Amino acid sequence: MANLRVLSWRGDTKVSYDVERAAAGEAEQLAAVREAERIFREERARGATAFRVMTGQPAVRIDEFDPAAEQIVMVPRIAGGTA
Amino acid sequence: MPELVSPLVSGAIWLTVIGVSFALLWWRATRTPEIWAVRAGSRRGPALMRPVSRSYRVRVEAERRAEQLLKDILAEPDFSHLTRRGFLEVRSPSFPNRMYLIPERQGPVTVYEHGRPIMRLCIQCVERVPDHDTVAMHKLMIEGNEQEYLRIANRV
Numbered sequence: 375m376a377n378l379r380v381l382s383w384r385g386d387t388k389v390s391y392d393v394e395r396a397a398a399g400e401a402e403q404l405a406a407v408r409e410a411e412r413i414f415r416e417e418r419a420r421g422a423t424a425f426r427v428m429t430g431q432p433a434v435r436i437d438e439f440d441p442a443a444e445q446i447v448m449v450p451r452i453a454g455g456t457a
Numbered sequence: 458m459p460e461l462v463s464p465l466v467s468g469a470i471w472l473t474v475i476g477v478s479f480a481l482l483w484w485r486a487t488r489t490p491e492i493w494a495v496r497a498g499s500r501r502g503p504a505l506m507r508p509v510s511r512s513y514r515v516r517v518e519a520e521r522r523a524e525q526l527l528k529d530i531l532a533e534p535d536f537s538h539l540t541r542r543g544f545l546e547v548r549s550p551s552f553p554n555r556m557y558l559i560p561e562r563q564g565p566v567t568v569y570e571h572g573r574p575i576m577r578l579c580i581q582c583v584e585r586v587p588d589h590d591t592v593a594m595h596k597l598m599i600e601g602n603e604q605e606y607l608r609i610a611n612r613v
Contacts, residue, residue, distance in 0.1 A: 384515070423602055425600075425602075455579040456579055
């Protein structure tokens, strides 16, 4: 099961999908992948940065939705702050 | 005369105190800040309780989810280190001997080179996110987008 997680004031919003079942043509999983892709594009347009994440390994920034990634985490737009 | 004025003044003060108290209670009961109104939607409930309890529940749930996300992306020893010592160490992918110390609670990130602090960086999500999500943001940005992270961060 792969996840797309978007950080927000709620903690995070998660969409889960099974790529193998989607590839096999399962309608529910195809819809979930499409929904994850839509959210990815929407958040990128709002200035979010996306990372492919694997536990215990350095994160890798991605610019395009990667359905094969085990986990994608999206960070909202960031700005410099003051102490 | 003073014997007559004193009870009158005292009574007036008490009436004012009671009046102001009722006014404050009425204001608190009827006022719903815009942000809570949006989140509360059309739900009905005791006006005095709704915003406070809902806000608290939402915050607790957000913190729980953020903690879970951080556990999912960190190796177990790193998460233990964070909770035990109050900061997370992230090695720079592009500067040898550079280490970022990310605090568990929101605050500046301290940058170390050769074991010595060289600067403190302040950077945050534009949207307010829970503390553990901020830790995740720092870690992901440093590992996956360090140049942009350094460009945006303010030195403090």
